[in-house]
Amino acid sequence: DLVKILPKTAFWAGGPEVSYDAEKFLTEMPEMTGVMVGEGEKTFHDLLEFYIDGKDSLEEISGIAYRTGDKIIHNGWRELMDLSAIPFVYEHLEKFENRIIYYESSRGCPFSCSYCLSSIDKKLRFRDLELVKKELQFFLDHKVPQVKFVDRTFNCNHRHSMAIWRYIKEHDNGITNFHFEIAADILNEEEMDLLATFRPGLAQLEIGVQSTNIQTIHEIDRMMDFDMVTQKVQRVASAENIHQHLDLIAGLPYENLESFKKSFNDVYRLRPQQFQLGFLKVLKGSKMHEKAGEYGIVYHTRPMYEVLSTNWLTYDEVIYLKGIEEMVEVYYNSCQFRCTMLALEAEFDTPFAMYEALAEYYEENR
Numbered sequence: 115d116l117v118k119i120l121p122k123t124a125f126w127a128g129g130p131e132v133s134y135d136a137e138k139f140l141t142e143m144p145e146m147t148g149v150m151v152g153e154g155e156k157t158f159h160d161l162l163e164f165y166i167d168g169k170d171s172l173e174e175i176s177g178i179a180y181r182t183g184d185k186i187i188h189n190g191w192r193e194l195m196d197l198s199a200i201p202f203v204y205e206h207l208e209k210f211e212n213r214i215i216y217y218e219s220s221r222g223c224p225f226s227c228s229y230c231l232s233s234i235d236k237k238l239r240f241r242d243l244e245l246v247k248k249e250l251q252f253f254l255d256h257k258v259p260q261v262k263f264v265d266r267t268f269n270c271n272h273r274h275s276m277a278i279w280r281y282i283k284e285h286d287n288g289i290t291n292f293h294f295e296i297a298a299d300i301l302n303e304e305e306m307d308l309l310a311t312f313r314p315g316l317a318q319l320e321i322g323v324q325s326t327n328i329q330t331i332h333e334i335d336r337m338m339d340f341d342m343v344t345q346k347v348q349r350v351a352s353a354e355n356i357h358q359h360l361d362l363i364a365g366l367p368y369e370n371l372e373s374f375k376k377s378f379n380d381v382y383r384l385r386p387q388q389f390q391l392g393f394l395k396v397l398k399g400s401k402m403h404e405k406a407g408e409y410g411i412v413y414h415t416r417p418m419y420e421v422l423s424t425n426w427l428t429y430d431e432v433i434y435l436k437g438i439e440e441m442v443e444v445y446y447n448s449c450q451f452r453c454t455m456l457a458l459e460a461e462f463d464t465p466f467a468m469y470e471a472l473a474e475y476y477e478e479n480r
Contacts, residue, residue: 148180365394365421
């Protein structure tokens with residue numbers, strides 16, 4: 115509708131939502147001028163120069179697909195960028211007041227999890243460490259409450275992770291909290307020894323377990339040794355200074371309801387500070403998207419493309435697990451019922467059975 119009132123305006127889209135089927139998107143959306151394909155920072159800059167300064171032509175800009183008359187031209191994906199060349203966006207910090215600060219010190223992932231887009235380009239890049247330290251110091255100087263690293267597997271490079279963890283420890287302002295998404299099973303002794311010296315509240319770790327079903331882990335091309343995860347999570351927990359968030363994903367191949375119950379109980383018994391139950395998202399461009407038919411995955415047509423059913427999980431069971439997720443959020447992740455839940459657990463054979471009973475009670479008494 116904007117095109118109707120702004121007929122002379124060019125409309126461009128970008129991001130993974132449209133990058134993997136740009137031509138199809140433009141065919142279905144004749145109102146759109148074009149699509150920025152892949153990484154957009156440099157592409158967007160080039161488009162601004164084209165429209166504002168009259169530089170170059172669309173034919174010379176890589177990383178775009180666009181409409182010219184009745185034709186759709188695809189210039190190919192832009193070459194992957196030097197991460198250190200991307201400008202720091204937080205210099206005017208007042209614009210981000212009361213918001214979580216997201217920060218990227220690496221892009222890409224060395225692993226190949228079939229549900230994730232981060233593993234597709236197979237090229238892991240790091241922002242220059244001296245630049246990272248300078249930017250982290252900016253956050254520390256401004257006493258930002260939380261900086262959330264969006265690096266897909268923060269500790270995949272030992273030198274990089276240790277340098278950043280040492281820096282935030284040595285320059286701790288007593289306020290700022292740093293959030294990292296890590297692979298627990300590859301934590302080494304030096305990293306765990308350093309983490310054990312952190313001020314309580316300085317860092318929190320998010321650890322994606324996703325499933326403890328070995329067949330599922332193998333099928334989604336994930337490298338994860340749950341016994342090793344258990345050892346490392348318990349080791350970190352023993353220092354009592356770092357919050358750990360553990361994640362599961364419902365709807366993965368070969369994970370039926372009974373298997374998911376086991377995964378739930380396995381992870382719950384590690385007693386993380388946050389226990390996050392997620393549901394599979396079938397993302398365009400991912401291997402999971404390619405194999406959705408083989409797995410019988412039915413999912414929402416609109417974003418976030420969340421699973422509705424699979425060959426192993428019915429729609430009713432997905433909805434049932436939504437009820438379990440709600441109970442975990444209310445009674446576990448809220449941290450308001452710790453003593454109550456410990457006492458209540460003694461009345462049930464398993465943690466899942468307890469949340470199952472709570473969910474059934476809620477459903478009957480809404």
